[in-house]
Amino acid sequence: MNNVINKFLVAAAILVAISCKEEKSPYEKAVASKPNILYILADDLGYGDLGCYGQDVIKTPNIDKLASEGLLFRQHYAGATVCAPSRNSLITGQHMGHTTIKSMEKPIKKEDITVAEVLKTAGYSTGVIGKWGLGAVGTTGYANDQGFDYSFGYYDQIRAHNYYPDYLWENGEKYPLKNKVIYVTDSTNYAVGIGNAAVEKVEYSNDVFTEKALDFLDKKGNDPFFLYLAYTIPHANNESFLINEHGMEVPDLGIYANEDWPEAKKAGAAMISRLDSYIGVLMDKLKEKGLEKETLVIFTSDNGPHQEGGWNLDFFDSNGSLQGMKRDLYEGGIRIPFIARWPEIITPGKTDNVATFWDFMPTACDLAGVEVPRSSDGISYLPTLVGDFDRQPKHDFLYWEFDTSISRRAARKGDYKLVTITKKNPDTTSVELFNISNDISEEYNLAEENPKMVEELMNVIDQF
Structure with missing residues (x-):
């Protein structure tokens, strides 16, 4: 009787294993x-x-x-x-x-x-x-x-x-x-x-x-x-x-x-x-x-x-x-x-x-x-x-650009996003860095305190 039970349990285990193996993810x-x-x-x-x-x-x-x-x-x-x-x-x-x-x-x-x-x-x-x-x-x-x-x-x-x-x-x-x-x-x-x-x-x-x-x-x-x-x-x-x-x-x-x-x-x-x-x-x-x-x-x-x-x-x-x-x-x-x-x-x-x-x-x-x-x-x-x-x-990274009389560029990497705005006559460029995860309203420019991230995102922008 024990033999029969053991065989049954083994067969059931195999069926479960096959079933699990065949189960697809969403x-x-x-x-x-x-x-x-x-x-x-x-x-x-x-x-x-x-x-x-x-x-x-x-x-x-x-x-x-x-x-x-x-x-x-x-x-x-x-x-x-x-x-x-x-x-x-x-x-x-x-x-x-x-x-x-x-x-x-x-x-x-x-x-x-x-x-x-x-x-x-x-x-x-x-x-x-x-x-x-x-x-x-x-x-x-x-x-x-x-x-x-x-x-x-x-x-x-x-x-x-x-x-x-x-x-x-x-x-x-x-x-x-x-x-x-x-x-x-x-x-x-x-x-x-x-x-x-x-x-x-x-x-x-x-x-x-x-x-x-x-x-x-x-x-x-x-x-x-x-x-x-x-x-x-x-x-x-x-x-x-x-x-x-x-x-x-x-x-x-x-x-x-x-x-x-x-x-x-x-x-x-x-x-x-x-x-x-x-x-x-x-x-x-x-x-x-x-x-x-x-x-x-x-x-x-x-x-x-x-x-x-x-x-x-x-x-x-x-x-x-x-x-x-x-x-x-x-x-x-x-x-x-x-x-x-x-x-x-x-x-x-x-x-x-x-x-x-x-x-x-x-x-x-x-x-x-x-x-x-x-x-x-x-x-x-x-x-x-x-x-x-x-x-x-x-x-x-993510990248956007939009040009009219003003050239706008933006790149995002992880939680950081860089926005540059270039105006003409005279030529001026503003550089703003934001941490989107804790500053969704983009109120705090972190460009001066995080120059490494500015450089990294400028490299993204410069590709295009």
């Missing part, structure tokens, strides 16, 4: 699992504009719910501090030292490898809806020539400043909207948009983006999809397109109509809450279609908050406790809200893992089970998404 389960990817990008939404990031006036219940069901990143960085280079970083997986578009808008190169092209090799159907801004029809940056099966929205940045255009673009063809110009006072402006004109406002572009996104989800076939949904909310109108006393354009003021605030502040808050309502509709559609558990949803912003069109970032603390805003390389210009939800795969919570826009390319490659292009500067954050933190590699 990361191993997620790699090459080919989930759908819905990547939602806001435009100029600040780190402090959402309830889940500390906003206590503007209401964002749907995005807050997304955060409660997913992973909220507290140290996620945009590719740049303005839209075109930041979006290019996201799409190509390159930081500002290598990417084609560094400041002003121009098309990405034909030879640039995009995340859409890579995902297509893994059998994904791909779409971009909203603001593309990386090349118009007939250029090397045209979205349908850069890996997207479907494109809808604004191809260029200038028209994207107008929330009531007379047309958008769908797969390279003009898609007319019902908005009508009643009179035009400046024919030059009219050539690029509405100009200083009275307009019959019927179709709000971001409402149309949501309708097209719902259509895209309704038409989903058997292949996994990658939908890049790039809203233009809460970007302000460019001055050339002002059709009222401020540049925050929204169909109605919603729950803020009776607030005792300046009109532009009410409109800006309404824009953010309207964006939030889109998220609720999209999540309902995923659930209705039975796609919830097989879809990774990411929500983020292209850079920090603006201060244009009557909006003031201090009014609602749009940058939270961060210094700076759009066009700065302080944290307020580049640290952005970032939420990832994937039911039963991502454990809800928060993370201080440092991640960036150029990390999306390798993360998508991980998910699709394809090789990361050699052109990418990124590191997959998939281990962080699934809670496999021991497997998560870290960046040696």
